Amino acid sequence: MNHQISVDDDVYQALVHNRRGFEQPNDVLRRLLLDGEKPSVEGLVMDVIPRRGRLSALVDAGLVAVGDQLRHERVRKGQVVVAEIVEGGSIRTANGLYSAPSPALKDLVGTDIDGWHNWIHVPSGRTLRELRSELALQESQK
Numbered sequence: 853m854n855h856q857i858s859v860d861d862d863v864y865q866a867l868v869h870n871r872r873g874f875e876q877p878n879d880v881l882r883r884l885l886l887d888g889e890k891p892s893v894e895g896l897v898m899d900v901i902p903r904r905g906r907l908s909a910l911v912d913a914g915l916v917a918v919g920d921q922l923r924h925e926r927v928r929k930g931q932v933v934v935a936e937i938v939e940g941g942s943i944r945t946a947n948g949l950y951s952a953p954s955p956a957l958k959d960l961v962g963t964d965i966d967g968w969h970n971w972i973h974v975p976s977g978r979t980l981r982e983l984r985s986e987l988a989l990q991e992s993q994k
Contacts (some may be wrong), residue, residue: 908941
């Protein structure tokens with residue numbers, strides 16, 4: 853059975869750095885995790901600046917705040933999924949941390965979906981798309 857995971861650029865860079873010969877990333881993980889070998893970080897340049905999520909501009913503008921809840925309701929399926937805006941404008945769900953709304957929502961509902969259009973910012977009752985449009989309008993009037 854094959855399972856897939858997504859890794860960010862820093863993790864992939866570390867996997868490549870620890871590769872031996874023609875090892876694939878999965879082989880490196882197996883060696884480091886299952887065989888208990890210590891990973892090499894010597895000479896590895898990691899991104900020390902925390903990434904900013906796609907909601908960071910909305911947080912900076914005060915349109916949303918860290919700790920605010922996002923909600924999406926799937927009426928036909930009787931399902932409600934929630935997320936939280938976290939430091940740096942990222943989104944935390946039950947499945948993990950995401951830098952953008954659409955991947956966060958896709959992982960929860962299992963299908964491609966426009967997170968900007970479908971996430972509702974609970975405190976304001978507006979979609980992220982509406983809030984993003986308001987921000988663009990504010991910036992155009994400066």
